[in-house]
Amino acid sequence: MNLLSPDPGLLFWMILSFGIVFFILAKFGFPVIIGMVNKRKEYIEMSLLSAREANKQLAGIKEEGERLLAEAKSQKQEIVAGAMVEKTKIVQAAHEQASAEASKIAQESAIAIQRAKEEALADVKGEVADMALKVAETIIREKMQDDEEQKKAILKMIDNL
């Protein structure tokens, strides 16, 4: 049986054609395909990487925006709170000042009134004294014409005392 003994003719053709096929495929076939496949792999990997990077950047930007917004909000609150405090302070101060002014005015007016009263009183006293003097003068002048009468009147006054 010649099954296990290689036929030289077939061996010759096999070596020749396998060699040529290998040369052709190893030079123009597989390296081109494998090279392109690997290039595409790299390209996909790079695309994924840059997409991830962009996503990360986007997330960063969003985060930054949120952070800025929160900061602005807290600043606003701070400002509002400060303004409230300031407002109450001012109002209080105004109150205080106003009441102080009012009390001062009241005091001053009280003094003025007192003085005016005193002056008026003094005036009235003077007037009254003058009038009394005039009345007394008039009376005296009229009554002095009659001694009798005068005597009687003086006596009456003494009696009344």
Add this chain to the structure above:
Amino acid sequence: MKRVLYILLLILGYAAGASAAEGNAEPKDSQLNVKDIIMGHIGDAYEWHIAGNAVIPLPCILYSSDKGLDVFMSNRLEGGESYNGYHIDQASGKIVNEAGVRPFDISITKNVLQLFIVCILLCSVILSLAAWYKRNGYDKAPGGFVGMMEAVIDFLDQDVAKANIGHGYEKFSPYLGTIFFFILTCNLLGLIPIFPGGANLTGNIAVTMTLAIASWIAINFFAPKAYFKSIFWPEVPVFLKAPLPIMPAIEFIGVFTKPFSLTIRLFANIFAGHAIILSLTCIIFVAWQSGAVLGLPMTILSVLFSIFMNCLELLVAFVQAYVFTLLTASFIGLAQNE
């Protein structure tokens, strides 16, 4: 439907071939010579027998020192005729001269023609793939056939070459791709029963031997110095290598058993597959010789078994191509990383 048609064609092809062989054998002996039929289909031939009397004659190329170069078509030798003193020896099936000596014979036999068909098919498929990539660049994903081939080629590159060889695998990747697709194409064409397939290429020792020698070259010729040191002066206790080189001898034999096992594994697997399918087909004719009572049920049984075997051989075609490639890759890896 297509599959059924294919299987029918398979059976018809074998049946036609077998019946033709039967017709040839009949004058000598009324009994079928199953062994001759099977061996005739598995072995090489100077013409390509298609069906019945349809035969493709192939060119015979012979050289001997006394007759010089002779080129003629094989139909000149048909029926035991001789041409320029050459005739086909009945026992060996080879062309011999008057004295029964074989000339230097590089005839385009059935197997050689099949080999050429495989080579042309393989080159055109792979080169057209390469052309697709050149045309479309790397930012376009392939679909259909190109996508399928890319998946296989990428698998061979990454999971066979890179996984087994590691650093520097790029140098061997095209070789591994070539042998995988070469063996696969041979196996698949061998399963087609009629022209342009049907020759038993990977079930021929000359073919598997050439492939194994190519692998042997790839394993040994590119290996680093450490690999040769590990063969001739391995790291074992000195008494195992100093006076009697026991380990070096074993290692040295191992260098040659690797391609030998590659040769025999592929050859035996494909050869056995073809032999089983042909035997199952022959059962039909043997059974019909004893009459229709036995012939009919055996025909049905044989067809069912043939269907099963053809499916199995389809699987084997892929598995053997993969195994040969994987083992070559792992042997290269062992040599490179010594």
